[in-house]
Amino acid sequence: MNEILKNFTEKISNFGELYYFDETHDEIYLKMSSIVGYEMQKQYIKTFFNALRYFATKRNISPQLRPKLTLLLIGPPGTGKTTIIRAASFEYKYPLILVHADKLVEALLGQTLRKIRNVFEVTKSLVTALKSPVILFFDELDAIASERSNANEVGEIKRSVISFLQNLDSLTELTLPVGVVAATNHQDLLDSAVWRRFNFHLDFGIPDRMTRQRIFSYYLDLLTENDIPFNCNPDILAKDEISMGYTGADIQRAFHLAILRHLEGEAITDELIIRLLELVGGTQDHLKNKERLAGVKEVKDKNEDDFDNTPRYEQF
Numbered sequence: 404m405n406e407i408l409k410n411f412t413e414k415i416s417n418f419g420e421l422y423y424f425d426e427t428h429d430e431i432y433l434k435m436s437s438i439v440g441y442e443m444q445k446q447y448i449k450t451f452f453n454a455l456r457y458f459a460t461k462r463n464i465s466p467q468l469r470p471k472l473t474l475l476l477i478g479p480p481g482t483g484k485t486t487i488i489r490a491a492s493f494e495y496k497y498p499l500i501l502v503h504a505d506k507l508v509e510a511l512l513g514q515t516l517r518k519i520r521n522v523f524e525v526t527k528s529l530v531t532a533l534k535s536p537v538i539l540f541f542d543e544l545d546a547i548a549s550e551r552s553n554a555n556e557v558g559e560i561k562r563s564v565i566s567f568l569q570n571l572d573s574l575t576e577l578t579l580p581v582g583v584v585a586a587t588n589h590q591d592l593l594d595s596a597v598w599r600r601f602n603f604h605l606d607f608g609i610p611d612r613m614t615r616q617r618i619f620s621y622y623l624d625l626l627t628e629n630d631i632p633f634n635c636n637p638d639i640l641a642k643d644e645i646s647m648g649y650t651g652a653d654i655q656r657a658f659h660l661a662i663l664r665h666l667e668g669e670a671i672t673d674e675l676i677i678r679l680l681e682l683v684g685g686t687q688d689h690l691k692n693k694e695r696l697a698g699v700k701e702v703k704d705k706n707e708d709d710f711d712n713t714p715r716y717e718q719f
């Protein structure tokens with residue numbers, strides 16, 4: 404099996420990467436639990452991945468009963484979407500074809516369409532060769548399927564979206580055990596046909612106070628594991644006035660800076676982390692400022708209710 408996978412690594416390298424579980428590899432074991440919180444979302448991802456295993460073994464299930472295994476992850480950058488899919492694939496030992504959608508966009512439309520087709524063809528031949536589940540993951544899908552894509556004209560965007568959808572349809576009509584996952588930071592810009600074609604939608608919102616408390620605790624526990632002393636209280640750090648609007652990635656970045664300060668002999672305290680959070684800046688504020696600068700739309704000041712992170716499941 405690993406021989407086959409090795410052979411595909413190169414074919415995939417011009418649009419993304421192939422990841423697979425390899426016992427001989429000593430890279431850090433990726434776990435879904437390294438993304439803290441988002442428990443409902445994780446549960447749905449597990450259901451999706453379990454279904455894939457089921458369909459891989461029970462090929463005789465009627466096509467009318469077979470859900471198309473297409474999953475769309477939406478939410479702001481830094482909320483763990485890419486990591487969670489990589490970790491789930493690793494835990495389930497499903498090879499993962501990670502497509503960087505921006506790498507599919509070429510100066511000439513013909514080349515873009517050829518590249519899109521190639522992604523699906525390579526995926527089909529990999530699944531056929533392995534006869535076991537594979538995840539095809541389009542990260543930052545908006546690069547090909549939205550107004551913000553790098554394509555030159557509206558017509559070109561439309562053509563690449565149509566081509567993407569046709570290829571997706573022809574793949575999901577086959578009874579191959581392939582799960583198609585896509586992630587986007589710009590769900591509002593995503594072509595609505597693309598949106599509809601994904602059967603399951605999972606929302607990764609900016610973490611609420613409880614989730615931030617758990618994320619701070621997670622990174623503080625890692626300090627303990629690494630024998631790095633600190634004097635911090637996750638309940639304080641998670642307060643709205645301190646870290647509302649910060650994602651897991653923002654918090655992790657503040658801890659990276661804290662490590663540098665620690666190496667310089669500074670004590671890791673709540674005050675230090677708060678200063679570093681300010682330095683890093685919260686994603687929510689970045690997004691607001693970006694919208695303001697771009698004049699995209701009037702951004703009203705958010706009140707606490709806007710940060711309610713109750714997950715919304717459109718169709719699951």
Ligand SMILES: Nc1ncnc2c1ncn2[C@@H]1O[C@H](COP(=O)(O)OP(=O)(O)O)[C@@H](O)[C@H]1O
Pocket residue numbers: 437438439440479480481482483484485486487618621650651652653655
């Ligand atoms: N909820 C979280 N708990 C712990 N770490 C997180 C969390 N969310 C994000 N991170 C950290 O931020 C990094 C970047 O997340 P990433 O998966 O790239 O986000 P996205 O794909 O949504 O932009 C992750 O690898 C992880 O280290």
Ligand SMILES: [Mg+2]
Pocket residue numbers: 481484485486542543586
């Ligand atoms: Mg990502």
